[in-house]
Amino acid sequence: MEPPHERVKKIEVQGLRVAFGPKEVIHGISFDVYQNEILAVIGPAQSAKSSMLRCLNRTDIYDLRRKIGMVAPMPVGLPLSIYDNVAFAPRAAGIRSKSELDGLVERCLRQAALWDEVKERLDGLGTKLSGGQQQRLTIARALSHQPEVLCLDEFSIAIDPVTTMRIEDVVKELRHEITVILVTNLVQQARRLADRTMFLWNGDIIEIDESDVIFSETPRSRKTYEYVNGIFG
Amino acid sequence: MIPSPAKFGETQAVRRRRREERVARAAFGVMALVLVVPLVLIVSHLVAQAFPLLSWDFLTTNPVAGMRKGGVWSALLGTIWLVGVSLAVAAPIGVLTAVYLNEYAGDTWLTRIIHLAVVNLAGVPSIVHALFGLGAFVIFAHLGRSILAASLTLAIMTLPVIIASTKEALASVPNSFREACWNVGATRWQTIRGIVLPNSISGILTGVILQVSRAAGETAPIMFTGAVFYKKIEAGNPFAYGLKDQCMALSMHLYTVTTQVPDVPHALPYAIAVVLLGTTLLVNATSIALRVYLRSRKKW
Numbered sequence: 001m002e003p004p005h006e007r008v009k010k011i012e013v014q015g016l017r018v019a020f021g022p023k024e025v026i027h028g029i030s031f032d033v034y035q036n037e038i039l040a041v042i043g044p045a046q047s048a049k050s051s052m053l054r055c056l057n058r059t060d061i062y063d064l065r066r067k068i069g070m071v072a073p074m075p076v077g078l079p080l081s082i083y084d085n086v087a088f089a090p091r092a093a094g095i096r097s098k099s100e101l102d103g104l105v106e107r108c109l110r111q112a113a114l115w116d117e118v119k120e121r122l123d124g125l126g127t128k129l130s131g132g133q134q135q136r137l138t139i140a141r142a143l144s145h146q147p148e149v150l151c152l153d154e155f156s157i158a159i160d161p162v163t164t165m166r167i168e169d170v171v172k173e174l175r176h177e178i179t180v181i182l183v184t185n186l187v188q189q190a191r192r193l194a195d196r197t198m199f200l201w202n203g204d205i206i207e208i209d210e211s212d213v214i215f216s217e218t219p220r221s222r223k224t225y226e227y228v229n230g231i232f233g
Numbered sequence: 234m235i236p237s238p239a240k241f242g243e244t245q246a247v248r249r250r251r252r253e254e255r256v257a258r259a260a261f262g263v264m265a266l267v268l269v270v271p272l273v274l275i276v277s278h279l280v281a282q283a284f285p286l287l288s289w290d291f292l293t294t295n296p297v298a299g300m301r302k303g304g305v306w307s308a309l310l311g312t313i314w315l316v317g318v319s320l321a322v323a324a325p326i327g328v329l330t331a332v333y334l335n336e337y338a339g340d341t342w343l344t345r346i347i348h349l350a351v352v353n354l355a356g357v358p359s360i361v362h363a364l365f366g367l368g369a370f371v372i373f374a375h376l377g378r379s380i381l382a383a384s385l386t387l388a389i390m391t392l393p394v395i396i397a398s399t400k401e402a403l404a405s406v407p408n409s410f411r412e413a414c415w416n417v418g419a420t421r422w423q424t425i426r427g428i429v430l431p432n433s434i435s436g437i438l439t440g441v442i443l444q445v446s447r448a449a450g451e452t453a454p455i456m457f458t459g460a461v462f463y464k465k466i467e468a469g470n471p472f473a474y475g476l477k478d479q480c481m482a483l484s485m486h487l488y489t490v491t492t493q494v495p496d497v498p499h500a501l502p503y504a505i506a507v508v509l510l511g512t513t514l515l516v517n518a519t520s521i522a523l524r525v526y527l528r529s530r531k532k533w
Binding site for chain 2: 066074079080088138
């Protein structure tokens with residue numbers, strides 16, 4: 001693990017507050033995300049994990065969205081062919097050349113560990129794939145506009161454990177190329193994958209540190225220890 | 234040995250539930266059937282009464298002898314023109330409005346007013362639309378009594394329903410599809426064109442086409458704005474009417490023949506009704522076929 005001062009900051013969040021009407025759910029949190037790391041965000045339900053993630057991908061700024069890949073909890077195969085699912089974003093960005101699109105589609109599907117299963121039927125419908133395949137298709141699509149940061153929001157709640165492990169391997173591989181923010185309600189998943197882990201609770205960061213520290217016997221906060229070890233949450 | 238169901242204690246409660254299920258099923262079935270009976274009766278009665286007059290010539294010749302003889306050509310063509318022009322106006326405006334309301338507009342006081350206007354406009358009686366058309370198109374816009382003025386009046390009448398049905402069709406496309414597109418940097422228009430419209434087009438078309446039968450059947454809106462008692466046009470020429478012309482229409486023709494013309498042959502009004510009904514049924518059948526075809530291509 002590199003020492004912190006050599007890392008490049010990829011995202012810097014300062015005093016982020018989120019409110020739905022009068023109800024503030026994130027109370028001014030600050031943190032950095034470094035290049036080529038996997039940052040896990042853990043915390044109980046209603047701790048505003050997803051709201052935090054959505055803020056990173058503001059829905060009205062197209063340029064920003066093109067730098068960020070987003071994977072939602074439920075797989076979404078668009079009602080298009082598998083090929084078109086992945087080619088949708090590049091086409092929207094203006095890429096027309098067939099050979100360029102072909103290369104991109106293959107690369108993204110390979111990165112998402114789906115290529116071998118679908119290469120024979122790229123013109124089949126994305127919506128006809130199994131849940132786990134659709135989630136990998138979603139990841140392939142999220143990679144298709146060559147984002148610098150990939151956000152995964154509880155990607156494994158709708159898929160089986162075997163596929164989950166495959167996707168976890170995919171995520172580990174991806175770290176070499178891009179930055180990954182992983183929101184998860186599976187503490188063990190964060191432990192398996194993340195370089196650093198943030199513990200979010202009721203809209204506040206309780207602790208953010210190297211995963212080794214968070215999952216050790218002695219994290220800085222007692223609450224972190226209790227959550228990670230299933231004593232509350 | 235497989236135990237018989239009775240061994241699992243077919244209690245009185247179970248038997249009662251089954252009986253209730255049978256009764257409910259029968260009740261709903263009968264109701265559905267009751268709905269079909271009048272339709273069959275109406276159509277068969279009309280056709281039986283109209284039978285002596287029904288022929289190809291009836292469709293392609295003008296009414297003659299004070300509308301007591303001859304066919305319905307000028308009225309049939311008038312209805313086709315009125316409906317065609319009104320749809321050409323109402324469909325694009327209605328669909329684009331619905332796309333704006335459902336895909337672009339947020340929930341503001343302005344869009345709420347638009348919603349309210351749409352809903353209320355749909356509830357306005359057709360005779361009120363007729364008076365509006367007379368004032369706005371015939372007199373104020375100097376269109377005179379013409380196909381154009383009558384079609385615009387019909388368009389105003391069908392517009393709110395087209396907007397409502399299109400909105401419904403658009404809303405049936407899951408939001409997760411839209412978000413998935415936005416998340417990869419697609420603009421709203423790219424999302425609408427690539428995902429939303431292709432997956433709602435069957436519902437949109439159905440809604441639009443169903444308005445054809447409504448526009449074809451209305452008499453009131455066209456009575457003051459462009460339809461006339463009697464007009465002779467060139468037989469067999471589909472362009473015998475121009476936009477600035479007045480025209481006959483099937484609905485109005487039926488009304489005048491039954492109420493204004495004495496000594497009409499018994500079968501004539503029935504035959505006109507059969508043509509009017511046949512036209513709308515033909516359009517509805519097309520819409521059903523189209524819907525079946527587009528549904529078969531639906532992808533989720």
